[in-house]
Amino acid sequence: MTTNATIWDDEVAIAVTRLTAAAESEYYNPYQTFEWPESIPEGALWMSEDLVTVHGTAAAAELDREQYLALSKWESINFYSLNVHGIRELMQEVVQRIHTPGFEIPTPFFHHFLGEENEHMWFFAEFCLRYGGKLFANRAMTFPKEQHSALLDNFIVFSRILIFEQIVDHFNSRMAADAALPETIRAINRVHHQDESRHIAFGAQLVRALWLRLRTDGDDKEIAVARQYVEKYIASSLQQLYSVDAYRNAGIPDPFAFRSRVLADPSRSAAHDAVTARTDAFYRRIGLFDQAAA
Amino acid sequence: MKRIAEWIQTKNPELDREPSPTEDLIEARLIDSLDFLEFIYLLEDLSGRPIDLQEVSVDDFRTLERIAHRFLRPEAGTTS
C-alpha cells in the first residue's frame, strides 16, 4: 500500500505554499467585517432571480409578488443553513486528517481551511439567526460508512468538499455581483467567495492527485464507485436546493407537491447545468467524467 | 407502505422485487445517505408530520416494518 506522502506531487506542494501565503496575507477579522443592519429592507429580493428554484418554471406563475419575495428570502436562509450544516460535516473530515501521517504536505493549508470555515459558519449562521430568526434543520443523516480503501475514502471526502465549495461559489459569485440585492447580502457572498477561491484551488489539487493515484492503483470496482459517488453527490447537492421548508415558510400550499412540480419542470435542467458547469468541467479535465459527455 | 416500497425500487432498478418488511435496507444499501433527503420528504408527505432528525436514528429507517411503525402509524407522533 502506497502512503499518502507520495500521492501529493510537486503541483500540490507548490499550490499549498502559494495558497498558505495568500491565506496569511489576506487574513481578516470576520467578527468586525460586517455591518449587520437592524433588518433587510422590506420588499427586498434576497436571492438573485436566476438562482431561485422556480426560475423559468411554470410553477412560478402560481406565486404572487409577495410569495415570490418570501421564497427568495427562505431559499436564501436554506442556502446559508446548508452551508452551516455542510461546513460542520466537512470540517470534521479535515480535523481527522490534519497532522496525521500522510497529510504532512496539505496540513499547513488545513489550518487555514479549518480556521476560515469556522468563521464562515459563524457569519452564515449569524445571517440566518438575525434576519430569518432560525436556521433550517439539518436534513442529512450519518449512515454507517462503507468499507473503502483509504485512497478511495480520501478521494470521496475531498471530492465532497470540492463539489460543495464549487456549487456554493456559483451562488456566491452571482449574488456578490448582483446589484438587485441589498448590500448586506452581497457582502457575505463577496467575502465568502474570496476565501473560497483559495479553498477551491486547494481542493482541486488534492482531488486531481488522488484521482491520478486511484486510476493507477485502484481496481475497476473502486474506479466505478468513485465515478458513481461523484455523480450522485452532485445530483444530491442540487436536490438540497429545493427545500420543502423554504416553500412552506413562503406560504406555498402543499409544499411537497410544489417541490415535485418545480423539480420536474423541463426548464430546470439548464439551470442545473449552470450550477454544476465548473464541477463537470473539472471532472472532465482530470478524466473522471467522459471527455465527450460535454 | 406501498409508496415507500415503490420508491425503494425506483432508486434501485437492479432490485427486481419488492423489499420484504423485515429486510435490512441500510445494510443492503437500498437507502443511502445521498437519497436520504428525498426519502425524508416522502415520509413527511405521507404521514403529514415533520420528522425531527434529532429525535431519530439510522435504526429507525432500517426496515419497512420499523419505518411504518415509527413514522406512519396514524397515532405515531414524531417523538413516539
Ligand SMILES: [Fe+2]
Ligand atoms: Fe466556506
Ligand SMILES: [Fe+2]
Ligand atoms: Fe471553503
